[in-house]
Amino acid sequence: MKNQWNVDHNKFTQADIKKVIDTDVLVVGAGNAGMMAAAAAAEKHAKVMIVEKEASINLLRLGLGGVGTNAQKRAGLTINKHDLVEYLAAFAQHNVDEGLIYHWANHSAEAVNWVEDNILKPHGAHLRSEPDAMVTSSAYEGFPTENDPTIDDQTFASYGDWFQEKIAELGVDLQFNTALVDLVKTDDMVTGAVVKNVQTGEYLQINAPKGVILCTGGYSANKDLLKQWNPLALKKNVYNDSPRNNGAGITSALNVGAIKDEEPAECIFDRGLVPVGTKTDEMYVQTATYQDWLWLGSHPLLKVNLRGERFANESVPYQFIVNAASKQPGYQYAMIWDDNYGEYAKQFHTLGCARVGFPGYMASAEKLEADTQQYVDKGLVVKADTIEELAEKLHLPVDALKKTVARNNELVKANIDKDFGKEAYRLTPVDKKPYYGCILGGRILCTSDGLRVNKKMEVMNAAYDPIKHLYAAGNDSGGFFFGSYPDRVPGLAASHAQTFGRLAGQQAAEN
Template sequence: MTKEIIKTDVLVVGAGDSGMMAAAAAREAGAKVILIEKENKIGLMRLSNAAINSNAQKRAGVSINKAELVEYLASFAQHNVDQKLLNIWADNSSETVNWVEDNILKPNGAHMRSEPDAMVTSPIYHGFPTENDSTIDDKSYVSYGAWFQEWIINHNIDLRFNTKLVKLIKEKNTVTGAIVETNNESYQITATKGVILCTGGYSANKELLKKWNPEALKKNVYNDSPRNNGSGITAALKVGALRDQEPAECIFDRGLVPIGTKTDEMFYQTETYENWLWIGSYPFLKVNLRGQRFANESVPYQFISNAAAKEPGYLYAMIWDSNYADQLEKFHMLGCAKFGFPGYMPSKQAFINDTNQYLKKGLIVKADTIAELAKKLHLPEEALVKTVKKQNQNYIDHIDHEFGKEFYRMSPINQKPYYGCILGGRILGTLDGLRVNEKMEVLDTNYNPINHLFTAGNDSGGFFWGSYPDRVPGLASSHAQTFGRLAGKYAAKN
């Protein structure tokens, strides 16, 4: 039973990348805004955001061909996306990044830095220099979540923590507000202009994963977004919304697990990226649980998890030698895995320190022979010795005879001690969501907009399919912020 009714123009549900931007845009457009968040703090504001032709990119002389990038994204998804939405993102991404720089970063002595280097030699996985990073010194990231929250408060947006969405209120074909709950007491918020759902997907909800994306529970041993329980999507479905019918997700290949782990026994939820191995994304030798190589290790992060899903046990081992730290920079990784800023590991020593902490925890093992290493990893000794021998011959030949990995991303395993670990996927978020039109309005099952219901971020669909295109650095966060900004603008116009 609701105890009161509160009126506003726009109600935004979820205070993450998309929700914060939606609330800010609606307020700038003159709307009265309530922003609710079920946790006791805002979500993590991503530090890298993609854009085409941002001010930072103009300063750096970075130029991106919009048509080429949009077609790449559509082709990456086998055109299982709404290409109109891709174009809308491309046309509005720079305005969003510029807004963050001008309104949040610059008043606090920070700015956006464009990352101009996206060289990837493979023509199949072409890289684009889309990344814009928040920084003060151009050498390290600066977090801006607290600054954004201050902006929200200073602009009289009613930010309510520990407040969750219970259900949407719909009259005929118009959403008029929502029932929400704070401290076990429910009340109604009437939103005269619109409700914007920004709750962030469903990766923390095992029942929804079983229903909509069961393979994710086998591919992934960690979920790094424990607040994303699907509440926005399920609330919209109850008022007749249309949802993507095929899953999409962002998976990182950095999930260290104890030797002997079974994927159907582990789905660990963590907000602190526990047991996150940075070199897990690097193209060292990776083998299945039978000690055999099974894929090109030089593919986008998620692809190795996809390939491992076709192997016994879904998990895989990574093998490397004591010269590994000297190999890292030549691999030329992109995004957060990059060697040095804007990667999160600033130096060779940082990678070594990260690896050593997991040696101490027993999640990485080392040995003086490959046979001994295989025994410690519970892998067939003869098979792993044979695989390593073949890997070293490939390096001598300058040709990957099995899977075609580029030579500059190959490395021998011939310097003891040898290292190994067992890895699985880490799901950062689900990317399939509610279908939307060009105004971020949620569509019903007849593909018509539900009046006054909007969505953005990982609650919104039609933009991703299958795997995440990590060779477009910062795309997920930019999609969330850009579409959040648009949703806020359109809702305020009602």
């Protein structure tokens, strides 16, 4: 049914369209995928327009995954592509299009190198390969895929403004405050889109005979779509960190006969700090500022359910502890630690953004402690001189928490986790007061179940045939992720978006 999935609930007619604009390629969404798609199409001399419903481009991610990048070659680093692809497919229980994952692995270096050569180097920056992903157990297998933009090899270099300058140089027309309403389809071909200026309410039609590329970023901000496609996400998560991702790209494609992944995929971080007593089904905060984001939450400290009992190995990918908590009462969990946590953080060897020191966001243990202290001051992290007092402040059963902490300390002394198999170097005692605790839930960064695409990034219909001149990249495209995000492949999400955005842009321009 036409408009069955229309995110823009304002009905419009042809008479409401006040202006018609002509371009060659229309890109919807100015994030990792959209900016790359626009640059790639413009480099092939297509006339390109990007529409973005917000007033700025979306955050361009800092850690860029890749296989065989120039930065990795300079570092003498080689990644076994077949091992990596099989890991990703197995991580998803092969509920993916493995050929698409190989397609990413085969082309990821091209996208990463393009960013370095065209965006970073002209501004004195470069990419630094991060070679230290290590394997200490089957629970912590990692791949050194991360490449970080930097000028001094000690801090990140943000490159969003530079990218925006580049696409302007290439002649791309970037229109902000312009939201996708619906696609225009003529016979069996998408020929453009109807959009709306969100400030004036005016409807426009953009004709794009070479192609429309959907890069709007999934649907994590749309609670109605989550209820239909991923209802558990609303129970596991207390924050959504992508409030602009309303599902418009995916729903507009469904309107013209597209198909999407049938099972959900999502990227969740275990850093959602909530007040004691919060009910998950009463909280889903949309935030673009990472409100109440506890960096320490991703460290493998003691974690217990709301009955004060340990329930999982804390040394697992970020999302796994949130998944495990969804099988516990209340869908939330508590994290417990003692006053030595700054020292413990140095020994954990966390990867990606949870790392202490560059390229993490916490430059030192002292900065991690200061970040945590702000939430003590705010009352979201509680502090106590006894475990009994800590349990009471967290609304946890006192006897159960005392028993769990005592057992944890026994395992530390034995230097072996006989209960859940956490690596010995990640076992830490809770025996130096003051003691700390907090209540945590998930925070969803994005959904990753998207429109089914082929290797040309063409969106497919129910017969698995391409819908002519309709493309998708980033989190609007599917077939690549299933269930949880594999964070042991650092930089994968940004690389998936940029690599497939680049391929979509090239393909559309060649029509």
